[in-house]
Amino acid sequence: MTKEKELVFGHKNPDTDAVVAAISxxxxxxxxxxxxxxxxxxxPNEETKYVFDKFDYKYPRIxxxxxxEVKSVMLVDHNESQQSLDDIGDLQVTHVVDHHRxxxxxxTSPLYYRAQPVGCTSTxxxxxxxxxxxxxxxxxxxxxxxxxISDTLLLKSPxxxxxxxxxxxxxxxxxxxxxxxxxxxxxxxxTNLDSKSTKELIDMDAKSFEMNGKNVRIAQVNTVDIxxxxxxEAEFTADIxxxxxxxxxxxxxxxxxxxxxxxxxxxxxxxxxxxSVFENALNTKVEDNKASxxxxxxxxxxxxxxxxxxF
Amino acid sequence: MTKEKELVFGHKNPDTDAVVAAISxxxxxxxxxxxxxxxxxxxPNEETKYVFDKFDYKYPRIxxxxxxEVKSVMLVDHNESQQSLDDIGDLQVTHVVDHHRxxxxxxTSPLYYRAQPVGCTSTxxxxxxxxxxxxxxxxxxxxxxxxxISDTLLLKSPxxxxxxxxxxxxxxxxxxxxxxxxxxxxxxxxTNLDSKSTKELIDMDAKSFEMNGKNVRIAQVNTVDIxxxxxxEAEFTADIxxxxxxxxxxxxxxxxxxxxxxxxxxxxxxxxxxxSVFENALNTKVEDNKASxxxxxxxxxxxxxxxxxxF
Numbered sequence: 270m271t272k273e274k275e276l277v278f279g280h281k282n283p284d285t286d287a288v289v290a291a292i293s294x295x296x297x298x299x300x301x302x303x304x305x306x307x308x309x310x311x312x313p314n315e316e317t318k319y320v321f322d323k324f325d326y327k328y329p330r331i332x333x334x335x336x337x338e339v340k341s342v343m344l345v346d347h348n349e350s351q352q353s354l355d356d357i358g359d360l361q362v363t364h365v366v367d368h369h370r371x372x373x374x375x376x377t378s379p380l381y382y383r384a385q386p387v388g389c390t391s392t393x394x395x396x397x398x399x400x401x402x403x404x405x406x407x408x409x410x411x412x413x414x415x416x417x418i419s420d421t422l423l424l425k426s427p428x429x430x431x432x433x434x435x436x437x438x439x440x441x442x443x444x445x446x447x448x449x450x451x452x453x454x455x456x457x458x459x460t461n462l463d464s465k466s467t468k469e470l471i472d473m474d475a476k477s478f479e480m481n482g483k484n485v486r487i488a489q490v491n492t493v494d495i496x497x498x499x500x501x502e503a504e505f506t507a508d509i510x511x512x513x514x515x516x517x518x519x520x521x522x523x524x525x526x527x528x529x530x531x532x533x534x535x536x537x538x539x540x541x542x543x544x545s546v547f548e549n550a551l552n553t554k555v556e557d558n559k560a561s562x563x564x565x566x567x568x569x570x571x572x573x574x575x576x577x578x579x580f
Numbered sequence: 581m582t583k584e585k586e587l588v589f590g591h592k593n594p595d596t597d598a599v600v601a602a603i604s605x606x607x608x609x610x611x612x613x614x615x616x617x618x619x620x621x622x623x624p625n626e627e628t629k630y631v632f633d634k635f636d637y638k639y640p641r642i643x644x645x646x647x648x649e650v651k652s653v654m655l656v657d658h659n660e661s662q663q664s665l666d667d668i669g670d671l672q673v674t675h676v677v678d679h680h681r682x683x684x685x686x687x688t689s690p691l692y693y694r695a696q697p698v699g700c701t702s703t704x705x706x707x708x709x710x711x712x713x714x715x716x717x718x719x720x721x722x723x724x725x726x727x728x729i730s731d732t733l734l735l736k737s738p739x740x741x742x743x744x745x746x747x748x749x750x751x752x753x754x755x756x757x758x759x760x761x762x763x764x765x766x767x768x769x770x771t772n773l774d775s776k777s778t779k780e781l782i783d784m785d786a787k788s789f790e791m792n793g794k795n796v797r798i799a800q801v802n803t804v805d806i807x808x809x810x811x812x813e814a815e816f817t818a819d820i821x822x823x824x825x826x827x828x829x830x831x832x833x834x835x836x837x838x839x840x841x842x843x844x845x846x847x848x849x850x851x852x853x854x855x856s857v858f859e860n861a862l863n864t865k866v867e868d869n870k871a872s873x874x875x876x877x878x879x880x881x882x883x884x885x886x887x888x889x890x891f
Contacts (some may be wrong), residue, residue, distance in 0.1 A: 368690055369690055370686075370687045370688055370689055370690055370691070371682070371685060371686060371687050371691070371693065372686040372687065373686070374682060374685075375681075375682060375683040375684075376681045376682050376683065377681055377884070377885045377888040377889055378681055378697070378881075378885045379679055379680055379681055379695065379696075379697040379880065379881070380681070380682070380695060380697055381695065381696055381697060382682065382693055382694070382695035383693070383694055383695075384690065384691060384692060384693035384694075385690075385692055386689070386690040386691055386692060400711070569690065570689075570690070573688070574688045574689045577688040578688055
C-alpha cells in the first residue's frame with residue numbers, strides 16, 4: 270500500500286537550510302516508507318543558487334499554496350504559520366523538524382515534532398540519518414554541509430553547538446569538501462548584493478513575527494562591507510517605510526551583517542513605541558534610523574528573544 | 581559546574597503517565613548531567629496510588645506554581661499552558677517530551693521538543709533511554725510499564741502503536757511483571773469510584789481546551805459497569821452545571837468509559853450551540869444530556885480532534 274503523498278518544505282523567503290532541509294528530510298522519509306516531495310516556498314537567494322550550481326543539484330519545484338494537491342505536510346526549519354504555505358491552516362501537519370522557537374503553531378491531532386536548540390536544521394537531520402542508519406548521498410551531504418555553513422556563518426555564530434561542528438565535519442568528509450575554504454567562497458557568493466534592488470534585499474531573507482499583537486518584520490542581509498551596503502541607505506529607508514505602510518508592520522528591522530567581523534548595523538523603522546522597545550530590548554540607540562549592534566549575527570538567538578520579551 | 585536546577589512535571593489532574601513520565605525524564609536528564617527534580621501538579625488518582633503503593637515508590641512533591649523557585653522547566657505529557665503550572669508564562673520551557681497535539685504553547689527561544697504520535701509519553705522515554713544507553717532501574721521500569729498500560733488501556737486503545745507494545749514488553753521484562761494480569765488488576769483499581777464524590781470524579785482526569793474561543797472541558801472516568809456509575813447521574817449533572825457556570829465552560833463532556841468493552845457514554849452539558857457541535861463532531865445524539873459513544877475510549881484521538889475541527 271502506497272502512503273498518501275505529502276509535501277515537505279521550509280519557510281518562505283527560503284535560505285539554504287530551508288531548501289536543503291526539505292530535500293534531505295524528504296529523502297530520509299522516502300527511505301523510511303513515506304511518499305513525499307520536497308518543495309520550496311520561493312526562489313533561491315544568491316548563496317543558495319551558488320550552492321545548487323556548484324553541486325549540480327536541481328532546485329525543488331516552487332509552490333506558495335498546496336491548493337488541494339495534498340492533505341498533509343511536513344515542515345522543516347520553521348513552524349510559525351505566517352512563515353509557511355498560504356493555506357497551511359487547511360492542511361494537517363504530520364511532522365516538524367526545526368531549530369526555532371515555537372509560536373503561532375497549533376494542531377488538532379498528535380504529531381511527530383522534533384526540535385533541538387542547535388544552529389541548523391540540517392544538523393538535526395544528520396543525526397536522524399545516523400539514528401535510522403540511512404546513508405547520506407555524497408551530493409546531498411555537500412548541500413547539508415552548505416546549510417550548516419550558512420546558518421552558523423562557518424561555525425562562528427553564537428547559535429553554533431558541538432553537534433553542528435560534528436555534523437559539518439562528518440558531512441564535509443562524506444562530500445569530499447574542505448569546508449573552511451569552500452565555506453568562505455560560499456558565504457561571499459551570498460553577499461553579492463549588487464544585482465539586487467533594495468526592495469528585493471529587504472524581502473530576501475525576511476521573516477514576520479507576531480509579538481504581543483504587534484507585527485514585526487526582521488530582514489537580514491550578509492555583506493563583507495557594511496558601509497558599502499549603506500551607500501543605498503536612502504533607498505532602503507524609502508522601501509521599508511512604504512512596506513511598513515502597505516503591510517501594516519509596526520516595526521521593520523533590516524540587519525546588515527558583516528560576516529567577516531560578526532558585527533551588525535540595524536536599519537530600524539516603525540511606530541515610535543516599537544522603535545523604543547527595540548532600543549530597550551537590544552540595549553542600543555537608534556539614530557538616523559540606524560543602530561549599531563556589535564557582535565550580533567543571529568536573528569533567532571540575539572534579536573527575536575529580547576524583542577519578544579520586551580513587547 | 582552544576583547546572584541550574586529545573587523542575588520536570590506532567591499536566592494538572594495528573595494520571596499515571598503524567599507523574600511517571602516526570603520521574604523517568606528527570607532521572608534520565610540527571611544521568612545526562614542536568615539538575616532536575618520531578619514534581620506533580622496534583623494528588624495521585626486511585627490508579628496511580630495503587631501503582632506507587634504496589635512498587636513502593638515515593639510520590640513526588642506536589643506544586644501548583646514555581647513561585648520563583650526555578651527559572652526554567654521541562655514539560656512531559658502536555659504542552660498546553662492551561663494544563664500546566666499556574667505561572668508557566670513566567671518560566672522558560674527548555675524541554676518538552678509529549679504525545680499530544682500542540683496548542684496554546686509558545687516560547688521566545690529555541691528549545692528541545694520531542695513529540696511522537698504514540699500511545700504514551702513513557703514509550704517515548706523508553707526509546708530515549710535506549711538511544712542514550714541509560715539503564716532503566718527495575719522499579720522505575722514497573723512504573724513506566726504501568727503508565728503504558730494506563731494510557732493504552734492494556735494496548736486496546738486505538739492510540740496504541742507498535743512502539744507502545746515493544747516498550748511495554750521490554751519494560752515488563754525489566755520489571756519482572758506479567759503485564760496482562762497485573763494490568764487488569766491495576767486498571768480495575770482505577771475504576772474504584774465509590775470513595776469519590778461526583779465533584780471529585782468530574783475533576784479527577786479533566787482537561788481544559790480552548791477551541792476557537794470556546795472553553796471546552798473534557799473529563800474521563802474509567803469503570804467496569806457504566807450503569808452502575810450512572811446511578812449518580814443526577815449528582816454528576818448538577819455538579820457539571822454548577823462548574824460550567826462558575827468556570828465559564830461553554831461545553832463540559834464527562835466520558836464514562838467501560839475499560840472491559842471499550843465503550844463510552846458521554847454526559848454532555850453546555851451552551852445549546854456547543855452541544856450541537858458535539859453531536860455533529862461525534863456523529864451522535866445527546867438525549868437527556870447523554871450520548872452513546874460505542875468504541876470510543878481515547879479523548880485525545882477520538883474526541884478532541886473531531887470537536888476541534890467542528891468548532
